[in-house]
Amino acid sequence: MRFSMRSLIARFAVAVALPLAALSFVATSTPALAQQMPPGAKQPGDFPRVKLTAGMFVIDAAVAANDADREQGLMYRTNLGPNEGMLFVFNENAGHCFWMKNTLIPLSIAFMRADGTITDIDEMQAETTNNHCPTHNGVFALEMPKGWFSAKGIKPGMQIQGLPPVPGITQ
Known part of the structure; x- marks a missing residue:
């Protein structure tokens, strides 16, 4: 050839x-x-999950109900599904503040009372250390992809259904 x-x-x-x-x-x-999960971090599929509803929308939420899970939250995640989020459950009715250190995706957060009533919604930028605190005490916070609540018409005063019971807290 x-x-x-x-x-x-x-x-x-x-x-x-x-x-x-x-x-x-x-x-x-x-x-x-820097975006990889550090040793000992819980993988996204290892968190317990719950189905919540906000109006006609179904939310697939990972649950962070202990100190270690709440501390990790959605850190190191690079994406969330369109109706996927994380529910933070606290054992006391208080003003629980959040920040976005090591959180790689922008999020929206809804703070809720024990009965699921949303008191505040805030938008959070990725990888920042600004405090995001509710104006009212509560026992739940729900993080979703940024803009999710506003895109769905979900506002303070509305209720999230399907929340787990919190020991020692009455709804």
């Missing part, structure tokens, strides 16, 4: 370019080291 010099150079260029393109894709699609 005979090849011209031009044909050989073209074949060489393709043979070199394809592996480089593949390496470039892998390098840009692999999460940065």
Whole structure:
């Protein structure tokens, strides 16, 4: 078989370019080291889950009901499904504040009383340490993808249904 010099150079260029393109894709699609879950962190599928409703919308929520789970929350996650969030359950009726350190996606948060009534909704930017505190005491907070509550018409005064009972707290 005979090849011209031009044909050989073209074949060489393709043979070199394809592996480089593949390496470039892998390098840009692999999460940065800072975004990886640290050793001992709970994987998203390891949290208990609950189905909640907000009006006609069904929410698939991971539940953070102990100190370690509440501390981790949605840290290190790189995405959430459209109706997926995290429900934080507290054992005391108080003003529980949140921040977004090591949280890689922007979120909206609804603070709720024991009966599920939303008292406050706030928007939170990714990887910030600003405090987000409710104006009223409560026992639940629900984090959803940023803008979820406003897009669904969910406002303070409305109720979230399907919340788990909190020992020692009456609804």
